[in-house]
Amino acid sequence: MSATAAKREIKTLEKGKKETTEETISIKNLDVYYGDNHAIKDVSLDISPYKITAFIGPSGCGKSTILRAINRMNDEISNCRMEGDIHWRGHKLLSDEVDPVILREKIGMVFQKPNPFPKSIYDNIAYGPKIHGVKDKDELDDIVEKSLKDAALWDEVKDRLEKNALDLSGGQQQRLCIARALAIEPEVILLDEPCSALDPIATSKIEDLLEELKEDYTVVIVTHNMQQAARISDYTAYMYLGELIEFGETEQIFENPQKENTEKYITGRFG
Amino acid sequence: MVSLKSSSQKDDENPFQKGRNIKEKLIRSVLFIFASLAVIVSALIIFTLLEGSFNFFLGPEGSMLEFFFGTNWMPSGGDPSFGVLPLLMATLVVGGGATLIATPIGLAASIYLAEFAGDKVRNIVKPLIEMLAGIPSIALAYFALFTISPLFRVHFGASYFNMASAMIVISIMVIPIIVSISDDAITAVSSELEDGSLALGTTRWETTKNVIVPSASSGIIGSVLLGLARAVGETMVATLVAGSVANLTFSPLEEGQTMTAYMAQVAKGDIPPGAAIQAAFAVGLLLFIITYLIRLGGELITEHFTGGKEKKSHPFVRRAKERLERGWWRVKSILSTERDKVAALKNRYRKQKMGKVITFLCMIGPLLFLSYFIFNILRKGLPGMSITFLTSYPSRFPDKAGIFPVIMGSIYLISLTMVIAVPIGVGAAIYLKEFAPDKFYSRFLRRIIHNLAGVPSIVFGFIGYIILVEMFSVGGNLLSGSIILAFMALPIIEVSTEEALESVPDSFRDAARGLGATKWETVKNNVLPNALPGIMTGSILSLSRALGETAPILFITTMFAKNPPGGIFDQFMAMPTMIFYWTTHMKEEFQVLAATTIIVLLAILLTMNGIAIYIRYRTQKRRRW
Amino acid sequence: MRMRWNKKLTVVAVFGLLIAGTLVMSGCTGSDDNQLNQTGSSTVLPLAKAWAEEYDGAQISVSGGGSSHGISALLKGEADLADASRQLKPEDIEKVGGDPSKVTDNGTVTGPIKVNGREVEPTKWVVAHDVLTVVVNNQNDWVDELNYTQLYHIFTTDDTSIYWDDVSGLDDAPHKKIRIYAPDEASGTYDYFFESIGGLDNSRLGHDVDKDGKKDYHPSADDNVILDAIKNNEYAIGYFGYAYYKQNTEKVNALSIAEEDEEAVPPTTENVADYPLSRPLHIYTDGVPEEGSTINDYLRYVLSEEGQSIVPGVGYIKVGDVSPGLLQHQLDRLGG
């Protein structure tokens, strides 16, 4: 992408909270193809700011694909093609005008499998800020501390920041990855099954964390755990075979689903 | 297939009689012996080197003190001295220098291949780089002597023989090793790690530089060490280009004799007998140990540190580093008053672009070298190509000279090598993959076979000559030549056969065993046929490598005969050694013929490789499992 | 299944053919008496190759490896003919476990020697003469002859001559450093040169001598290097075999050589009997080969007019040009 385009993006993607309607991520008629595989079929929905939106649905229905569309991670898959649009702050995120590198700085992502870099805990957190231009060591120290605190990991690791991140437990690693995503001060956080590799205690820690995070961030989470979705999310989207079947407030989806398909899924009668 | 009759015929006996076990046991023992041959060969090599070295050190001229600390290597003359340092130094300058050149280029090329090149580029470039690895060293040595070396002489005032040109050309041999192993290591880094970094808003270049390459570092270091071992063991280029005068010098523009070059000098007979030849054992032993340790280091690093963990530095070092860093950033932030993000981003993209361009150039560089090499050899050698050249013997008159008996010598040699190496290599692999019960012994065997692949070819040649010709009086003939080459080709055949067997799914074996077939019957009828293409590909590739080897048969080949050999006990000529002799011939016309011979050799190698690639391609297309 | 079987058959057939082929090949060996193995000195090698090429009476395969290698191969029965640029020495016999006292001063033995339980009687044949040529740059106009004393001063560190005008008798030469390009210590030529001019072992130019770098000395194993350097350096001097000079007569000047006070002799084929830096080249056989045997025929060819006529072309000197008597004597021994 050209430098002028980058400049334009940065001007408008300024920090600070604007009107909430501007902040809404609205997905419009999204289609995603992997080669011939039509993975997302004409999906439209609005993701509300400073809320937790959960995506649920059977395996392979396209939850991860939607998440990867929002921060353009799908660009990294060579045979992946996207149609339709995603609006956020007056930008068409899927257009060529938007530089995915800048976009991802604003929309962070946490993956299903904890993937800390084989570096020290400190360097894992400092990695993003360093690349985005924070060079002052004291400033970095502050960022590392704040992010780890936000991710509720600080107390556990503050004495061993120089230790290799791979020595942490799975739950700690996942919180480290969340801290790593927070360190670049994004405005939206996408989490793709962040708890699937974790035990119940670690899971509840992360759930608590997400509750706190929504004060400052728009949170989107994919989960296979129905209770989890019901517990923490404000809105729930149920997907099936690449289509959005039902979307609404979590309470309504779980207590009064409109579609039979949805009801079957959440009551565990299939999938 | 399984004979059901045999068991029903003996119904009056124990129906569970172990009837077929005798044949089975026999086959199993034969396979076991094949697998264990590598141990015997390795033991012989080590024993011979040790014994020769002992004789040298205990002899009147040899002294351990002088050998390791003397600064003078003068094996002949009235008052010989045997200080190995000059040889070591030249080995270091040539081998180390070559690796130093090859490492950044190879690494950059593999980064481009793995991270930036599309599938199309990869599919073209990777085979080309493999091709570069397949060029016989004697052909590259020719190129180095007549094309690279003059450049150094004219532009840098280097001496006629100089280590610099050897360094350059050997680095070209090392690059493919680094590229292929580093590429594997880089592509093996999990895409999750890559995603993790990209999702933080980093460019691909930043991700590659900061996350992927560090994570692949153990594989990369391993590849560099394997490359170094190769460079240190390289003989022909060092002999022809770096010179044969032991000089204790660091300057690559000067002449220097490497350890391998000294052994080659012994092979050529330019060394008076006595202590000077005994010294070759000590040099060979040292070379053997050095390359072994380098390879071992490389393997240990690749095997044991695949976690990609960072090494921990001493707290003091870390604190000092941190303090330095803090100071540096402070200076930097004062200097850069504008911390304009746009400018920063522009800069980051510029870096990515530069990185891409540089790594691309590093990938293209070796390919340009390859094409220039081929162009050059064709231009020099094609004028010498004619029917006469292909049908007559190597006359002393250049216009009448040809290589018919030489080509035939090479073909007989390689056929005999195949007859020896393929059954042993395949048998060893079958034993290890299908039969080996004892885990420790089979691991040990695998290790030994693996190590055999790392023995420098000149050491193989020297020890092979000592054992086969001097000890067992087999004579300097086709048989001993092909035995030496067979044991050099063996490891690759064994490894590729094991891989081929590995690729046959276990369900095939279970199905046959379930029907009551013995292990051998299963292997013979259900496993081998399916693994055959893989075995053939591996065998052809390793034999083509053997065909281009010069150093191991330098001690054995003849320099003139009118006719091809008539039997396995006849002396013979071979293409690589003929190229060597003609390259060093004083008449320029023969240097042209050397190039023409190179063309013929390359054509044969290309055909063999083509066949191997065709077989691989066809089976990949047909494979259904 | 059918395809598979065919493929298997092909592989088996290929292997079978190969093995059969090799067996047949090995079967042939015994029957071929017309084969000779000749190995040894790399000085003799070009000559041996030329004879092997021209001679039609037998299949001769020729290889190098050095005089010592050749002689030991002959003693062990691995070679029929051993090329040697020097005479047989007692050490050669000692090395293979024979009785060294049987070796005479002129490089023959007094009787058969037992090696590995087999008798062998190394017998010497002089087949040509090798001549060393001392050469200088074409622009060198201050020297066209040198005697052994002068060579000794130039090529050893004893009584050093560093500049051209240091050399005794060359007072009018320019005051320029002598740049020496010569074969290195590993070569037979080096040994022979210093044996001739009488360089003491510890003063002959070599790597360990002249460490202070007083002399401008560049040893090389490659005659091409020496020639190239001398051609390009006005103040250079060096030496190599006449065979090599013969191929490059216009590029450098050859000097006439005098042994001490005698008359200086230029290196030409005609002068070889008088030229000091010349040595005989030998072929050793096991005993005097029987008349009618392949080896006998071959040796007779080598010493015949036809065989000897090849010698100058390779760059060496015919035996008859040096001592016609010896040639005749050897032919007589062969029963010719």
Ligand SMILES: Nc1ncnc2c1ncn2[C@@H]1O[C@H](COP(=O)(O)OP(=O)(O)OP(=O)(O)O)[C@@H](O)[C@H]1O
């Ligand atoms: N890299 C890819 N290449 C090709 N097809 C892909 C790729 N990633 C996903 N798909 C396909 O796209 C569809 C949706 O996949 P996606 O990963 O979004 O499912 P998911 O809902 O996240 O499933 P899960 O719950 O198992 O994670 C599936 O059919 C899958 O096979």
Ligand SMILES: [Mg+2]
């Ligand atoms: Mg998923």
